[in-house]
Amino acid sequence: MKILNEPIKVMVIFHPNKGLESGKIEPVKFRLEDQVVRIQKIQKIYEENIIGNKRIVFVCQHNGKDIYELKYETDSKTWYLFKK
Amino acid sequence: MIVMHIDVNSAFLSWTAAYEQQQGIDRDIRKVASVIGGNEQNRHGIVLARSILAKKFKIQTGMSLMEARRQCPNLLVVPPDYQVYVRASKTLREYLYKFTPDVEVFSIDECFLRFTDLNKEEALSLACKIKEDVKNIFGYTINIGISKNKLLAKMAGNFEKPDKCHTCFPEEIKEKLWPLPVEDLFMVGRKTKVKLNRWGIYTIGDLAKTDPNLLFKSIGVYGHMIYAYANGIDGSIFKASPPIKSVGNSSTLKFDVIDTEIAHAIILSLVEMTAWRLREAEMMCKVVSVGIKDKDFNYISRQKKLPYFTDCTKDIYKNICALFDKNWDSRPIRQLGVSVSGLEFAKFQQLSMLKDKNLLKNEKLDKVIDSIREKYGDTAVIRGIFANSELSPILGGYPDDEYPGMSSIL
Numbered sequence A: 001m002k003i004l005n006e007p008i009k010v011m012v013i014f015h016p017n018k019g020l021e022s023g024k025i026e027p028v029k030f031r032l033e034d035q036v037v038r039i040q041k042i043q044k045i046y047e048e049n050i051i052g053n054k055r056i057v058f059v060c061q062h063n064g065k066d067i068y069e070l071k072y073e074t075d076s077k078t079w080y081l082f083k084k
Numbered sequence B: 001m002i003v004m005h006i007d008v009n010s011a012f013l014s015w016t017a018a019y020e021q022q023q024g025i026d027r028d029i030r031k032v033a034s035v036i037g038g039n040e041q042n043r044h045g046i047v048l049a050r051s052i053l054a055k056k057f058k059i060q061t062g063m064s065l066m067e068a069r070r071q072c073p074n075l076l077v078v079p080p081d082y083q084v085y086v087r088a089s090k091t092l093r094e095y096l097y098k099f100t101p102d103v104e105v106f107s108i109d110e111c112f113l114r115f116t117d118l119n120k121e122e123a124l125s126l127a128c129k130i131k132e133d134v135k136n137i138f139g140y141t142i143n144i145g146i147s148k149n150k151l152l153a154k155m156a157g158n159f160e161k162p163d164k165c166h167t168c169f170p171e172e173i174k175e176k177l178w179p180l181p182v183e184d185l186f187m188v189g190r191k192t193k194v195k196l197n198r199w200g201i202y203t204i205g206d207l208a209k210t211d212p213n214l215l216f217k218s219i220g221v222y223g224h225m226i227y228a229y230a231n232g233i234d235g236s237i238f239k240a241s242p243p244i245k246s247v248g249n250s251s252t253l254k255f256d257v258i259d260t261e262i263a264h265a266i267i268l269s270l271v272e273m274t275a276w277r278l279r280e281a282e283m284m285c286k287v288v289s290v291g292i293k294d295k296d297f298n299y300i301s302r303q304k305k306l307p308y309f310t311d312c313t314k315d316i317y318k319n320i321c322a323l324f325d326k327n328w329d330s331r332p333i334r335q336l337g338v339s340v341s342g343l344e345f346a347k348f349q350q351l352s353m354l355k356d357k358n359l360l361k362n363e364k365l366d367k368v369i370d371s372i373r374e375k376y377g378d379t380a381v382i383r384g385i386f387a388n389s390e391l392s393p394i395l396g397g398y399p400d401d402e403y404p405g406m407s408s409i410l
């Protein structure tokens, strides 16, 4: 896997604060160069807080094998493709 | 009572290093000879923090970058990022509040914690947990010193770095504090060291055993103070919040200023940063001051008390300019400084009828400018006065805040 940390356009579902998926943030697909990458499965979600700069990390699967790591930076409200 | 001293190891360098790693930048500036240092094009080019390897090249904090490069030609120089530092400092403090409400801020990267319900063993194991947690959560290392008072805790925190917890309880002074060179004692500077050495005082232990009256005769009250410190005695009280007493910025200028208009422009750029930091801290001020150093190094500082609290750039700027105009004797200026004090949390601020009518509008404007700057960088919005001029729009930014305890009293 390669570290990119590239700001990207992501389509996301923000689930409301009730019900089964309460408060969940769910990236659906994102644009990488001229291609749209659809997220099949989110393997893992966790938060990092390096020097107080909070990022929510999504380890995502595409095509059954490709792993993409997306990060949502809360202060700047920016999505990054961190690793692929 | 237990007091802990928390100190971020080479704060600016560690914070920048951790930030770079978070951004996926493929290097670790902690592992090479590196410094955090200002812009070299002007007189700001000094070392603000250094890596352990840079220290091996005898590079000192405060040294000019030119000199530092002479000591180590391959030195990596990384510019500071104050926004990152202010956030890192703030989050660390918020985290520490989980353990005790008694947090006293000492500087941007140091604070004291007080506990009334811990014994020595519990204190040591809690300190080790805090140290490890900070490393794991925030990505940098700290030192923690543990004792019964602030002075001894601070001394303990300095014993061996980085990433260590040390105790220095009163019964450990003889063994741990006294063998250290006297200049390692808090508040003993280079000048005092020379004097003390001349009198045959080389270690903290030597100082502790000197006749305090002799010290008093030659260096006054200060002599009594360092004598008490050498004996581990610190009569200061613990001052939990508000953490910051004043916020300020000063700048050595690229050229000597002889013109009021330019001086005002520089004041504005200093006030921009100061007011931004004031608002970041969610505080307001009641006292504004200006410091002027002329080319012969004569220094004056004047302050003015306002009849209301403010955090508005234009308001602070206007008052400081008035103060400047009243006190400047037209001699060429080498350095200008502004600061605000008499701070109060913004939420306690009362609306005052004395503020001028535009003020509320300006406060809104400032908030908008702050948010744009945070998003697009400091120079995204430049007041008209700076456009097409040689002056940099936001000067300073070095955290020279006079935190409680930066003065001679802990």
Ligand SMILES: [Mg+2]
Binding pocket: B007, B008, B009, B010, B011, B109, B110
């Ligand atoms: Mg430090």
